[in-house]
Amino acid sequence: MKTRSLIPIGLAAVAALFTSGCSTMSGGAAASSQSFLTTAATTAGGAYIGAKQGGTTGAVIGAAAGYTVGEAINYLSNKSQKEAYLAGYEKGQSNAVKQQYWIARDNQRPKPNDDGYAESLYEIPVPATDQNGVLREPTTRVIRVVAPKEDTSP
Numbered sequence: 001m002k003t004r005s006l007i008p009i010g011l012a013a014v015a016a017l018f019t020s021g022c023s024t025m026s027g028g029a030a031a032s033s034q035s036f037l038t039t040a041a042t043t044a045g046g047a048y049i050g051a052k053q054g055g056t057t058g059a060v061i062g063a064a065a066g067y068t069v070g071e072a073i074n075y076l077s078n079k080s081q082k083e084a085y086l087a088g089y090e091k092g093q094s095n096a097v098k099q100q101y102w103i104a105r106d107n108q109r110p111k112p113n114d115d116g117y118a119e120s121l122y123e124i125p126v127p128a129t130d131q132n133g134v135l136r137e138p139t140t141r142v143i144r145v146v147a148p149k150e151d152t153s154p
Contacts, residue, residue: 035074042070118149 043066050062121142128138 035078038073038077039067039070042066042073116149117146120145120147 046066047059047063050058124141126139129136
């Protein structure tokens with residue numbers, strides 16, 4: 001095989017390796033195909049370099065070295081993606097907790113009571129009664145009355 005025909009294949013392998021972008025973040029088929037392409041490219045590159053240096057034995061050794069390098073690249077890439085995912089997940093949890101805190105805090109604040117209604121509480125004494133042999137103690141009840149505000153402007 002001529003060197004000229006290997007140059008486009010090598011460039012395509014390098015382009016596939018470095019232009020995968022965010023498509024591999026899902027961990028699905030795109031990630032596994034990128035891992036396969038990385039391993040294939042480094043194995044082929046190692047075999048090519050080994051064949052140039054030491055013939056058939058060099059090609060086998062170069063392929064093994066390229067495979068090892070490709071798997072190391074895949075491991076480090078997956079590890080960094082998992083760490084980034086976990087960091088983002090923890091940040092999201094932290095933000096959700098902070099958001100719940102502020103919602104609870106806002107709900108506990110007294111609301112401005114400018115809705116056009118006035119609220120009044122009236123205490124009404126209830127005397128002791130005796131109905132059907134049941135003696136009830138005297139008590140006080142509180143009644144809440146909500147009425148439209150009276151206009152006091154001149």
